[in-house]
Amino acid sequence: DVQLVESVGGSAQAGGSLRLSCTATSSAIPNFDSMGWFRQAPEKEREGVAAISSGGRTEYAHSAKGRFTISKDNAKNMLYLQMSNLKPEDSAMYNCAAPYSDLSADQVLRVMSSGGDFGYLGQGTQVTVS
DSSP states (O other), X not given: OOOEEEOOOEEEOTTOOEEEEEEEGGGOGGGOSOEEEEEEOTTSOOEEEEEEOXXXXXXXXXXXXXXXXXXXXXXXXXXXXXXXXXXXXXXXXEEEEEESSOXXXXXXXXXXXXXXXXXXXXXXXXXXXX
């Protein structure tokens, strides 16, 4: 079965930057039409933060807009989330996700926030901003 694996997240100072990476076993990233990143902090609801569609269209949560950039490199079998101008409220467990079906970027954001068995998920990586 395909597995998604995130890079180690890490820590940053407020205002700093971090880049998260996600790869897939069996070089499966190119096979996923749409993908995304979601996060969840303790005692907070899951939030879809960024999504990319098969056509390369991207969508972001309001909290991430202008600060986060999602990108997909099929040749390298990688999904990225570049995070800039980090804030303490960005601290959370971040997961990459690949829906089972081809969804629009907006749909990916919504389905990631809703939870349930919608696709493949990485194991999560912790981001801490202080």
